[in-house]
Amino acid sequence: MSSSIIPTLKYDDAETAIEWLCQAFGFEKHLVVPGEAGVIHHAQLTLNGGMIMVGSARNTPFDQLQKTPRAVGGIGTQSPYIIIDDVDAHCSRAANAGAEIVMRPEDQDHGGRLYSCRDPEGHLWNFGSYDPWR
Secondary structure, three states: OOOOOOOEEEEOOHHHHHHHHHHHHOOEEEEEEEOHHHOEEEEEEEEOOEEEEEEEOOOOOHHHOOOOHHHHOOOOOOOOEEEOOOHHHHHHHHHHOOOEEEEEEEEOOOOOEEEEEEOOOOOEEEEEOOOOOO
């Protein structure tokens, strides 16, 4: 399965963020392109057939268009929704790894179960069992 829509996120410490995303959320490294002094030029992480792209916040033309939550006062401007099977177990895993749970697991009116959390750099993540393709 491949996806034609792949969210991208910038991190102040992308190297640490990648390890955390793998531990807390279950992502796997597909490709990591490191640079000097801990900079990550580009990384691709996969989970359940989906992908996100991650990179270090730097001073490039693209970085003038996309900022980290910390750079804009701690508020995210987008948030990925990732389909998972066991919402409660995933939430516990994320919380144990230090995720800030901002919305506890809850059944949704439109079906499925959902929780939301922030990672250590403030990106908002949503994980749920509702699959709009089914």
